[in-house]
Amino acid sequence: MEYEIVIGLEVHAELATNTKMFCSCRVVDSTQAEPNTTVCPVCAGMPGVLPVVNRQAVEYAMRVGLALGCTINNTSLFDRKNYFYPDLPKGYQISQYEHPIASDGLLVVDTSKGEKAIRIRRAHLEEDTGKLTHVVTDTENYSLVDLNRCGVPLLEIVTEPDIHSIEEARAYATTLRGILRALGVNSGDMEKGVIRFEANVSVREAGTDVLNNRVEIKNLNSFRAMERGLAYEIDRQIKIMESGGTVSQETMGWDDTNNCTYTQRSKEDAHDYRYFPEPDLPPLVVDADWVHRVQSTLPELPRARAQRYQNNFNLTAADATLLAADITVAQYFENTLAAAKDVPGKTVAAWILGEVYAYLNRTGEAFESLRVTPAILADLLIRLTKGEVNAATAKVILATLLEKGGSAGEIIKEKGLQQTSDPGQIAALVAKAIQDNPGELESYRNGKETVANWFFGQVMRMAGGKANPQVVREELARQLKK
Amino acid sequence: MNRLTDLTVTEAMHALNAGECSSLELTRAILERIDALEPSVLAFLTRTPELALQQAQTADEKRKELKRNGSAIPRLLGLPIAVKDVLTVEGIRCTCGSKILENFVPVHTATCVHKLQEAGVVILGKTNTDEFAMGSSTENSAYFTTRNPWDLERVPGGSSGGSAAAVAARFTPAALGTDTGGSVRQPASFCGVTGIKPTYGRVSRYGLIAYGSSLDSAGVLTRTVEDAALIFEVMAGYDPRDATTMDVPVPQIQLDSRTDLRGLRIGVPKEYFIKGIQPEVEQTVRAAIARFAEMGAEIKEVCLPHTEYALPVYYLIAPAEASANLARYDGIRFGLRVPTESNIEMFKKSRGAGFGSEVKRRIMLGTYALSAGYYDAYYGQAQKVRTLIKQDFEKVFESVDMIAAPIAPTTAFKRGVHTEDPLAMYLEDVFTLPANLAGVPGLAFCCGFDSQNMPVGMQLMGPHFKEDALFKAGHAYQQVTDWHRKSPTL
Numbered sequence: 001m002e003y004e005i006v007i008g009l010e011v012h013a014e015l016a017t018n019t020k021m022f023c024s025c026r027v028v029d030s031t032q033a034e035p036n037t038t039v040c041p042v043c044a045g046m047p048g049v050l051p052v053v054n055r056q057a058v059e060y061a062m063r064v065g066l067a068l069g070c071t072i073n074n075t076s077l078f079d080r081k082n083y084f085y086p087d088l089p090k091g092y093q094i095s096q097y098e099h100p101i102a103s104d105g106l107l108v109v110d111t112s113k114g115e116k117a118i119r120i121r122r123a124h125l126e127e128d129t130g131k132l133t134h135v136v137t138d139t140e141n142y143s144l145v146d147l148n149r150c151g152v153p154l155l156e157i158v159t160e161p162d163i164h165s166i167e168e169a170r171a172y173a174t175t176l177r178g179i180l181r182a183l184g185v186n187s188g189d190m191e192k193g194v195i196r197f198e199a200n201v202s203v204r205e206a207g208t209d210v211l212n213n214r215v216e217i218k219n220l221n222s223f224r225a226m227e228r229g230l231a232y233e234i235d236r237q238i239k240i241m242e243s244g245g246t247v248s249q250e251t252m253g254w255d256d257t258n259n260c261t262y263t264q265r266s267k268e269d270a271h272d273y274r275y276f277p278e279p280d281l282p283p284l285v286v287d288a289d290w291v292h293r294v295q296s297t298l299p300e301l302p303r304a305r306a307q308r309y310q311n312n313f314n315l316t317a318a319d320a321t322l323l324a325a326d327i328t329v330a331q332y333f334e335n336t337l338a339a340a341k342d343v344p345g346k347t348v349a350a351w352i353l354g355e356v357y358a359y360l361n362r363t364g365e366a367f368e369s370l371r372v373t374p375a376i377l378a379d380l381l382i383r384l385t386k387g388e389v390n391a392a393t394a395k396v397i398l399a400t401l402l403e404k405g406g407s408a409g410e411i412i413k414e415k416g417l418q419q420t421s422d423p424g425q426i427a428a429l430v431a432k433a434i435q436d437n438p439g440e441l442e443s444y445r446n447g448k449e450t451v452a453n454w455f456f457g458q459v460m461r462m463a464g465g466k467a468n469p470q471v472v473r474e475e476l477a478r479q480l481k482k
Numbered sequence: 483m484n485r486l487t488d489l490t491v492t493e494a495m496h497a498l499n500a501g502e503c504s505s506l507e508l509t510r511a512i513l514e515r516i517d518a519l520e521p522s523v524l525a526f527l528t529r530t531p532e533l534a535l536q537q538a539q540t541a542d543e544k545r546k547e548l549k550r551n552g553s554a555i556p557r558l559l560g561l562p563i564a565v566k567d568v569l570t571v572e573g574i575r576c577t578c579g580s581k582i583l584e585n586f587v588p589v590h591t592a593t594c595v596h597k598l599q600e601a602g603v604v605i606l607g608k609t610n611t612d613e614f615a616m617g618s619s620t621e622n623s624a625y626f627t628t629r630n631p632w633d634l635e636r637v638p639g640g641s642s643g644g645s646a647a648a649v650a651a652r653f654t655p656a657a658l659g660t661d662t663g664g665s666v667r668q669p670a671s672f673c674g675v676t677g678i679k680p681t682y683g684r685v686s687r688y689g690l691i692a693y694g695s696s697l698d699s700a701g702v703l704t705r706t707v708e709d710a711a712l713i714f715e716v717m718a719g720y721d722p723r724d725a726t727t728m729d730v731p732v733p734q735i736q737l738d739s740r741t742d743l744r745g746l747r748i749g750v751p752k753e754y755f756i757k758g759i760q761p762e763v764e765q766t767v768r769a770a771i772a773r774f775a776e777m778g779a780e781i782k783e784v785c786l787p788h789t790e791y792a793l794p795v796y797y798l799i800a801p802a803e804a805s806a807n808l809a810r811y812d813g814i815r816f817g818l819r820v821p822t823e824s825n826i827e828m829f830k831k832s833r834g835a836g837f838g839s840e841v842k843r844r845i846m847l848g849t850y851a852l853s854a855g856y857y858d859a860y861y862g863q864a865q866k867v868r869t870l871i872k873q874d875f876e877k878v879f880e881s882v883d884m885i886a887a888p889i890a891p892t893t894a895f896k897r898g899v900h901t902e903d904p905l906a907m908y909l910e911d912v913f914t915l916p917a918n919l920a921g922v923p924g925l926a927f928c929c930g931f932d933s934q935n936m937p938v939g940m941q942l943m944g945p946h947f948k949e950d951a952l953f954k955a956g957h958a959y960q961q962v963t964d965w966h967r968k969s970p971t972l
Contacts, residue, residue: 041590045810047583048570048592048691050724080806082852086825091809143825145814274852276861279695279803281725 045089065102313345505560559602582836592689609644639669664914671939805848
């Protein structure tokens with residue numbers, strides 16, 4: 001039987017605001033900071049404290065909502081989501097339930113089968129929880145609570161069940177990450193847990209529109225985990241269906257170490273979160289002016305950027321998309337371009353997507369940590385364009401720059417890689433090559449024109465690769481015809 | 483000059499400003515009285531005499547210095563006050579009348595307390611309350627029941643019973659209270675003192691340990707309306723830490739000796755004079771209303787048709803909010819912890835041991851009202867009816883300036899009579915709950931005594947943010963009567 005996969009994704013994105021969602025504690029890197037160092041009575045849930053909404057978080061949520069083509073709701077409401085857990089100091093999470101800040105958007109992503117539009121159901125504001133560390137030793141068994149992350153603004157972005165393959169899920173997740181980074185609201189740093197996924201997955205017979213029981217997978221904290229979790233769960237559900245069984249509705253967790261899902265809660269044990277409107281916060285009202293202001297200051301988003309690259313620099317769609325997908329890469333490209341006077345965009349793109357990417361892929365280094373700044377790369381490409389070095393030499397220079405840093409000028413000087421275009425010098429070399437190889441000259445004169453290429457190789461070898469190939473070819477043609 | 487302990491806030495400030503006494507003398511006199519009589523009244527959960535003396539001394543020094551420089555003297559400099567034990571004061575234990583917070587020392591001060599501190603008050607201690615302000619008699623305090631200074635066999639009302647008793651017993655000229663369903667006004671009535679429950683959103687709730695967040699208001703109990711107005715003015719105002727406070731200017735309340743109330747329209751709701759009300763309460767309140775008429779006020783019968791639903795609505799909304807508000811008492815970061823093997827077990831054991839039965843009852847009620855499948859029928863429905871109750875008031879305030887009504891169906895009852903019957907206890911609040919549900923202000927004051935010589939109180943309720951009108955009317959009444967000057971014999 002053919003199966004169709006139905007996936008809805010929930011993305012929890014921390015908002016990189018200065019302070020927390022409901023108090024003035026600074027938002028810090030909770031994977032680095034000393035535990036419980038950015039905590040106040042409000043985020044620690046002390047008795048008698050009250051939340052106050054962070055305006056910047058609202059604005060960031062609006063940016064994302066608008067970038068995803070959502071309607072920004074003039075009035076949204078905060079609610080309390082009630083459950084007990086040691087990382088949740090108040091015993092409830094302030095979230096938005098029935099009236100989120102943004103709803104009904106659309107995200108178009110590229111897949112191998114072309115464009116795919118995924119509807120966004122909603123995006124709502126909430127607060128992150130703290131972190132627990134369970135300590136088990138021979139003699140002791142206890143949990144430590146760190147509240148640094150507690151109260152950090154989160155935006156939960158929920159799709160409709162429009163995703164029908166793991167590839168689409170990945171495309172959605174990476175595209176969304178690119179947008180969040182372009183908007184400056186999230187670092188996209190997956191290792192730090194600033195983006196986390198939850199997936200709702202069901203499987204049905206292809207061509208039907210039945211809605212089978214869905215399984216919610218939590219704890220998908222990386223792209224890899226999301227893909228593996230989905231793959232595992234889809235496989236599990238298909239096996240159940242093939243053996244004539246029924247998938248039961250439940251909440252599962254992804255075990256990243258053992259690569260499997262495990263049951264967290266069955267439908268019967270599902271939490272009743274007893275949502276109700278947060279009485280400590282009046283309705284969140286954003287007026288049309290504010291929405292306009294945010295809309296008009298939205299930065300260029302990856303898709304538009306890719307289109308512009310295609311139009312302005314004559315790049316292929318694939319190259320343009322690659323360069324535009326991530327704001328760091330795009331800025332690198334544009335900064336290099338700005339510094340590289342008279343170097344065509346296509347050349348800059350080719351070098352970044354070719355040499356630079358190859359290096360990063362080989363070493364696993366991050367783009368952010370490149371030793372070669374846009375100015376350094378631009379300098380090299382200018383030298384190349386001017387003919388000061390040839391392409392082969394430029395590649396050698398760039399490889400050194402990527403490995404060790406420095407500047408093209410230094411390396412050229414150090415290694416004597418200056419290309420020669422001096423006609424007299426090149427003419428002498430060509431003359432010597434012809435004089436030393438009368439046999440080959442004979443063949444050439446007898447009509448074997450490919451021998452010209454052999455002579456070219458000879459001259460280049462004699463020049464140690466530093467001769468300007470264009471000048472060599474011209475001089476060879478001239479002398480051979482004599 | 484009166485005995486120091488008999489001074490009202492206004493009198494005390496006059497005496498202090500005139501140099502007739504020092505804050506230290508005043509505070510000492512009060513502490514001596516508390517020492518002597520507290521064992522029979524039991525108004526305080528925590529007393530801070532050393533701190534009070536130190537603050538009094540500082541206030542005296544500051545007064546001297548300011549005088550020398552010719553600077554303005556803060557409005558309440560050197561005035562001793564007591565604070566209900568659900569309002570936080572940094573560094574002073576705050577129990578909420580609960581075992582779960584027996585050793586809890588807050589690191590933050592409630593905004594309203596902070597404003598009073600800025601104005602120069604001296605803090606005597608924290609007064610008794612029903613656990614988490616849930617009750618009408620202080621019998622739900624996990625520690626002890628406060629006695630009514632008028633009759634030690636009777637309760638002082640609640641939940642701000644410790645504050646009301648302290649003011650009545652001349653332990654303090656003023657005590658802060660909170661009112662979620664009548665918890666300032668009902669004990670004021672039972673103890674024969676004055677109390678203001680401000681408009682919801684008028685006084686910051688920051689530092690008020692939440693019971694029913696959409697209903698909780700911080701207020702004050704004093705012996706006179708004039709005093710309540712003075713303290714209210716200092717406490718009130720927008721607070722950036724409380725998103726539910728309104729940015730409405732706090733009026734400078736000008737009270738004078740005029741007793742002419744011509745032009746004032748007072749509504750008397752027929753729904754507040756129902757069967758079951760103690761006849762002497764009705765007679766006394768009606769007599770007081772007649773007094774207002776004599777002073778020139780126009781009295782009109784008005785209709786608040788949804789009054790009878792206030793009780794069920796309140797007992798869905800307040801417990802629902804409480805069920806979430808009290809979830810933070812889990813034994814992790816503060817408060818009582820019963821150690822066990824697993825986290826969730828620890829929550830259960832700690833909460834089981836730390837909360838009293840009324841608190842548990844309301845948490846369960848509220849949890850149920852919010853549960854899937856019941857939400858619409860209970861919490862959702864209650865919110866709709868709450869809107870109707872609000873609209874009742876809005877409609878009435880189109881034709882009258884304020885409403886006059888009894889506060890409680892009875893005068894103070896004896897300890898123990900309602901403890902076995904929570905519903906009878908809940909009925910004590912029928913006349914006070916509507917103001918909380920509607921968010922309107924209510925001013926309570928004494929308007930007579932019953933045949934047992936127990937005080938009878940009445941309340942004036944006004945439109946949102948019209949506390950000043952209530953103070954003016956109440957002050958005028960106290961100009962022509964002397965109920966508020968009567969004091970219990972201890």
